Amino acid sequence: MSEKKQLDVGDEVVAMGTKCKAPTVHVVEVIKNDKATKVMCKSCMSSHRYRKPGADKDGTVKKATKTATKASSKTKEERKLARVIKKTEEEDYKNYTMTEGFTKNDVIVHDKFGTGVVLEVINPRKISVVFDEGVKTLIHNQG
Secondary structure (H helix, E strand, O other), X not given: OOOOOOOOOOOEEEEEOOOOOOEEEEEEEEEEOOEEEEEEEXXXXXXXXXXXXXXXXXXXXXXXXXXXXXXXXXXXXXHHHHHHHHHOOHHHOEEOOOOOOOOOOOEEEEOOOEEEEEEEEEEOOEEEEEEOOEEEEEEOOOO
């Protein structure tokens, strides 16, 4: 039989961050009745009441639904990729070459990475493009 370790001020615990909006490592600041009541986030350095990971502001733990889990697993860039590709007709896709210039929201087809969307023009020679496997920096306008 294992004993439960007593919490002390300064111990690290995983708690739901109020600014980070995610379960992160926190340092215990205040203990009442053998429970952490106030913690400080090690990521953003904010102090707040202790909340269990996955808990609402009122402290109740939410059950994840399949759709909520699916939606939260995509990044902002991946959602943009899907949205722009859905709106764009296939004949408007541009084949990627280093010599052609591209603008924001252009849908391009790369030989290695597949179909992607230009997130931003970094400078006249570089673009940031999101593909299924992540964001890549590509050169363009080289001729």
